[in-house]
Amino acid sequence: MELAIEATDLSKWYGKEKTLAVDHVSLAVKPGELFGLIGPDGAGKTSIFRMLTTLLLPNTGTARVNGFDVVKDYVEIRDRVGYMPGRFSLYQDLTVEENLSFFATVFNTTIEENHHLIKDIYVQLEPFKKRYAGKLSGGMKQKLALCCALIHRPEVLFLDEPTTGVDPVSRKDFWEMLARLKEHGITILVATPYMDEATRCDRIALIQEGRILQVDTPAAITAAYPDRLFQVKGGSMSATLRALNKLDGIIRCYGSGEFAHVAVPATATDMEQRIKDHLLAQGLTDVVVRPAIPTIEDVFIKFTQEKKA
Amino acid sequence: MSVLPVLLRKEFLQIFRNKAILMISVAMPVLQFIVLPMAVNYEFKNINLAVVDHDRSDLSRRLIDRITGSGYFRLVDHAASYAQAYALIESDEADIILQVPSGFEQRLVREGMEEVFVAVNAINGMKAGVGSAYLTSIIAGYNRSVVEDLMPGAAPAGIAVTSSGLFNPERNYKISLLPSILAIMITIVGGMLSALNIVKEKETGTIEQINVTPIRKRDFILAKSIPFWILANVVFTIGLLVIYLFYGVVPQGSLLLLYGFVGVYLLAVMGFGLLVSTYCTSQQQAMFVNFFFIMIFIFMGGLFTSLNSMPVWAQYVARFNPLTHVNEVMQLVTLKESTLRDILPNLLAVAAMAVVLNVWAVLNYRKTS
Numbered sequence: 275m276e277l278a279i280e281a282t283d284l285s286k287w288y289g290k291e292k293t294l295a296v297d298h299v300s301l302a303v304k305p306g307e308l309f310g311l312i313g314p315d316g317a318g319k320t321s322i323f324r325m326l327t328t329l330l331l332p333n334t335g336t337a338r339v340n341g342f343d344v345v346k347d348y349v350e351i352r353d354r355v356g357y358m359p360g361r362f363s364l365y366q367d368l369t370v371e372e373n374l375s376f377f378a379t380v381f382n383t384t385i386e387e388n389h390h391l392i393k394d395i396y397v398q399l400e401p402f403k404k405r406y407a408g409k410l411s412g413g414m415k416q417k418l419a420l421c422c423a424l425i426h427r428p429e430v431l432f433l434d435e436p437t438t439g440v441d442p443v444s445r446k447d448f449w450e451m452l453a454r455l456k457e458h459g460i461t462i463l464v465a466t467p468y469m470d471e472a473t474r475c476d477r478i479a480l481i482q483e484g485r486i487l488q489v490d491t492p493a494a495i496t497a498a499y500p501d502r503l504f505q506v507k508g509g510s511m512s513a514t515l516r517a518l519n520k521l522d523g524i525i526r527c528y529g530s531g532e533f534a535h536v537a538v539p540a541t542a543t544d545m546e547q548r549i550k551d552h553l554l555a556q557g558l559t560d561v562v563v564r565p566a567i568p569t570i571e572d573v574f575i576k577f578t579q580e581k582k583a
Numbered sequence: 584m585s586v587l588p589v590l591l592r593k594e595f596l597q598i599f600r601n602k603a604i605l606m607i608s609v610a611m612p613v614l615q616f617i618v619l620p621m622a623v624n625y626e627f628k629n630i631n632l633a634v635v636d637h638d639r640s641d642l643s644r645r646l647i648d649r650i651t652g653s654g655y656f657r658l659v660d661h662a663a664s665y666a667q668a669y670a671l672i673e674s675d676e677a678d679i680i681l682q683v684p685s686g687f688e689q690r691l692v693r694e695g696m697e698e699v700f701v702a703v704n705a706i707n708g709m710k711a712g713v714g715s716a717y718l719t720s721i722i723a724g725y726n727r728s729v730v731e732d733l734m735p736g737a738a739p740a741g742i743a744v745t746s747s748g749l750f751n752p753e754r755n756y757k758i759s760l761l762p763s764i765l766a767i768m769i770t771i772v773g774g775m776l777s778a779l780n781i782v783k784e785k786e787t788g789t790i791e792q793i794n795v796t797p798i799r800k801r802d803f804i805l806a807k808s809i810p811f812w813i814l815a816n817v818v819f820t821i822g823l824l825v826i827y828l829f830y831g832v833v834p835q836g837s838l839l840l841l842y843g844f845v846g847v848y849l850l851a852v853m854g855f856g857l858l859v860s861t862y863c864t865s866q867q868q869a870m871f872v873n874f875f876f877i878m879i880f881i882f883m884g885g886l887f888t889s890l891n892s893m894p895v896w897a898q899y900v901a902r903f904n905p906l907t908h909v910n911e912v913m914q915l916v917t918l919k920e921s922t923l924r925d926i927l928p929n930l931l932a933v934a935a936m937a938v939v940l941n942v943w944a945v946l947n948y949r950k951t952s
Contacts, residue, residue, distance in 0.1 A: 327795050349797065357795040363788030367600050368593070379589045380796045422792075 276341055278430055278461035279303035279326060283335035286321045295321040297484035298335065303463060303477075308456050310475035311465040312570065318484040319465035320360060323434045326463070327357045340429050353381070356428035358419045360435040360465075366408025370399055370418055373407050374425060381426030391458060392421045395451055413444030420451070424460075431455070433464040437471065449474045469571040480574060487577050492570060499568035499576070501525055502540050505533035508553045508561035517556035521549065526579050535572060586798055590806030594780075598810055608772060608814055612822040615764055617829060620757035630714045632656040633668040633677035640688035642729065646699075649725050650681070655717045672704050679703050679714050692733060750835075750918045758832055762913030763886040765822045769815045770880065770906055773849045775873045777811040778856035782869040785860075800948060808853050815849050816842070826917075836916035840923055844916070848909045848933050854940030855905070861947040880906040908933050 279301060286296040296318045303309045311319045324330035326337055328348035337344045342351045364373045374396075378385050389396070395417050402410060407418060416436055423431060433452075437445040449471065452462055464475065472478045473492045480487040480495070488495055506527075508514050514534045518527040523545070525537045538545045546563050553561045598604055632650065636643050651658045659677050662668035671677035682700040691697040701718055705711040751758050784790040793803060819842075826832045834841055856873070863869040882888070883897060884906035890898055901907045908929040915921035923930075 329791060329794055352795055352797050355795065357792070359788060359791050361788045363792045365593070365597065365789055366787065367597050372593075372596065376589065376593050377792075377796070380586055380798055382586075 276305070277302050277338070278305040278307065279309075279337070279339055279463060281322070281326070281335065281337040284322065284325060284332050284337055285334040286318075286325060286330065287333055294484050296325070296332075299481075299484070299486050300335075301479060301486070301489070303461060305461050306456065306459050308452060308462045308464070308474070308476045310472055310478040311463065311481055312467075312469060312472045312478050312574075313465075313481035314467055316483075317481045319481060320434055321484075322481075323357070323432050323463075323465060327355060327432050328352060354429045355432060356423035356426065356430075357432045358423040358434060358436055360438065362415045362419060364407045364415075364419060364422060367406060369404050369406055370410070371403040373418060374421055377422045378425045383426050385425065388425055388427045391424050391427055391455070394454060395421055413440050413447075416440055416444070416448060420448075424455070428460065430461045430463065433462065435465055435467065437466060437468065445471070469569065469574060472570040478570070480570075480577065482574075482577060482581075488573070495573055496568045496570060499573055500540060501537040501568075501576070502542065502545065503566045503568050503572060504536045504538070504546060504549060504563055505530075505566040506536050506549060506553070506561075506563050507533050508558035513558060514553070517553050517558060518549070520556070521552045523548070526575070528575055530571065533566070535566060535575075537572070537576070585802065587802045587806060590798070590802060591809060594806055594810045598814070604776060604814075607776070608818050609821065611771075612765075612768055612818055613825055615768065616761065616822065616825045619764055620760050620830075627710055627713045627717075628655055629657050630655055630710065630717070631659045631676060631678045633660050633662050633671045633680050634658060635662045635665050635668045635680060635682040637685040638683050638687035642688040642691060643683045645729075646683070646722070646725050647681075650718065650721050653717070653721050655714075669702075672702070675704075677704075678710065679718065681718070691729065695733075758830060759914060759918065761826050761830060761832060762917045763910050765819065765826070766884075766906060766909040766913050767877075767881060767886070768822060769819050769845060769849065770852050770877065770909070772818045773811055773815040774852040774856040774859075775870075775877070776814070776856075777808060777853050778860040778863075778869045778873055779866050780811070781807050781857065781860035782863050782866050785863075786865050800945070804857065804945065804948070808857070811856075812846075812849050812853060815852075816845065819845055832917065834917040835920040836922065840926070841912075841916050844912050844926060844930055844933070845909070847930060847937060848905060848912075851905045851933050851937035851940055854937055854944055857944035858940055858947065861944055880904050883907070884910050886910055902932065903936075905933055905936055 280303075281299060281301040284296055284299045284301075285294065287294045299318075299322060301322075311322065313319055321330065325332045326339060326344060328344050328351050331345060339351050340354055342354070344351060365376070368376065375385055378388070399414065399417055399421065402414065407415065410418060420433070420436065423433075437448055440448065445468075452464065453474070455462060466472070475492060477489065477491050478495065479489045488498075490498070506514060506518065508517075511529050511534060515527060515529065518524065518534060518536060523538065523542060525539065527534055527536045529535075536549060546565070550561055550563045553563075634647055636647065647658070650656050656679075660668070660671055662671065662680075665680070665682055668677065668680040668682070672680065680700075680702040682702070684698070684700070687697050687699070699722065701715060703711040703715050784793065823834065855876070859869055859872050859876075863872060883893075883901050884904050885893075885901060886906070890901055890907065893901065912921075912926045912929050915926060
């Protein structure tokens with residue numbers, strides 16, 4: 275079966291210093307897949323998106339979208355993909371309805387023709403259809419942008435940080451919409467800096483400093499976490515971390531929400547009790563230590579710290 | 584199916600929603616034509632004159648009366664000494680000092696000649712030049728009348744000049760200024776607004792969204808240009824109407840020729856705007872770059888300094904300035920009944936600029952996207 279997105283050895287550098295934004299990246303996304311590019315700001319996600327959507331020429335490597343080369347066949351690709359840039363980029367001085375019908379007409383289609391694709395989203399926008407796009411709330415803007423990217427029934431949808439700056443409820447809504455879009459057979463590539471959104475993807479690629487660290491299903495990635503992980507609480511976070519740093523035999527510790535996460539070698543035994551005793555000995559009270567299930571965030575921190583070492 | 588109509592519809596929607604653009608397009612011609620020609624005046628009146636008359640004779644009084652009676656000068660003071668008059672220049676109360684020596688009448692009658700001394704405050708060079716020229720010509724006129732009085736019958740030798748202002752009989756500066764203002768206005772609407780409009784798409788990121796659609800660059804550029812081409816023609820038409828209503832100036836030459844030339848000229852100006860827009864990433868940049876060039880176009884376009892009085896190098900530079908050509912054509916066709924043959928060199932020059940600028944802009948547009 276042909277891949278929906280296939281990138282081989284893709285690189286992009288900028289400026290005279292040739293700052294490497296994308297460092298020999300290879301990716302394979304299957305048709306109908308919801309694929310996530312997970313990485314912090316500046317990891318190179320947007321540059322990859324811009325190369326795949328024919329807005330930027332790669333310095334090395336090739337990429338194909340639904341079999342079309344991003345350099346040679348850019349015209350075909352532009353007919354077949356939907357792109358929602360990270361920044362809201364619709365016409366603020368046109369209304370919701372005008373924006374939507376403009377993008378529909380540009381692709382030689384109509385709102386009615388593909389209404390079934392956007393109807394779940396559009397019902398929420400409909401009360402505001404006479405409002406200027408610039409006057410919408412952040413969440414509504416994102417929904418409109420998604421509608422505009424979908425209105426020509428693209429085969430591949432590129433969403434660059436679609437939930438950045440959107441409230442948690444709207445973010446949840448947004449991911450449910452993406453799950454429904456999958457049912458229409460649309461391949462979706464989504465970039466996000468939010469680690470908690472990773473589990474909503476079929477497969478993810480962890481990306482940092484222009485390089486892909488790991489590609490797999492979210493479950494497989496967390497399952498492959500090599501260390502044993504505990505979550506620890508006792509007094510203030512800074513006191514807890516200070517105390518933990520004095521303990522021998524731990525690989526790393528860091529704050530994560532209300533708990534501190536402590537990674538220890540998988541072979542170490544009886545660490546739970548040792549950590550507890552150590553913290554009590556350091557004068558902390560109300561100490562809680564319990565095993566934790568690794569998340570994508572823990573995997574990421576492992577990569578980051580290994581790189582520093 | 585071409586997407587051009589869709590794009591054009593969108594552009595017009597946006598333009599009609601932009602109050603600033605509409606205000607500029609309608610209010611600018613009306614206000615500029617009413618206010619500017621009134622304020623801009625190359626004639627100097629009320630030049631302040633201080634007189635130091637050491638003679639206080641009949642003839643010296645006649646000279647001073649003649650000067651003050653000309654209407655150009657206002658006598659601020661009869662100073663007792665040159666130093667006193669100089670103080671008036673220092674305090675900016677007087678612009679010119681006229682000093683008549685004692686024994687003026689005696690020597691003039693007896694020896695047939697005498698000198699007066701004129702000192703001018705030359706801080707405002709133009710006013711100084713014009714003022715002393717007026718004064719000199721009044722004194723020359725006085726000379727002739729004195730000669731006639733003293734030696735009646737002796738016909739004064741010399742050449743008498745009578746002149747007539749062709750195409751602008753009253754030599755009204757306002758009327759020759761009107762076509763130039765019109766030229767500046769369509770330059771701003773055509774060049775500046777279209778450049779800003781394209782850069783706005785870059786600034787707000789909408790150009791990204793456009794670039795991932797099948798819209799072709801050609802259609803995009805045309806859709807950006809056509810509305811402002813039309814808008815500039817509307818401004819031009821409003822301008823012509825205002826000129827007619829307020830100044831009674833009707834283009835003497837063919838209107839068709841005028842519109843035809845303006846149509847081509849706008850292509851050149853818009854090519855310039857497009858070129859600027861390909862180099863700029865924000866509206867602010869585009870604004871300043873445009874402003875910089877429009878200033879140069881205006882000062883080197885023969886609007887304020889006549890081309891013939893520029894140094895030779897500047898005259899060559901001015902040939903590459905589109906505003907020079909439109910300014911010439913506007914004056915030739917509105918005030919003088921010039922025909923296509925007369926303005927053909929201008930038309931060809933502007934057409935060449937249109938081709939060069941647009942090709943350059945489109946090539947550069949491709950490269951940067």
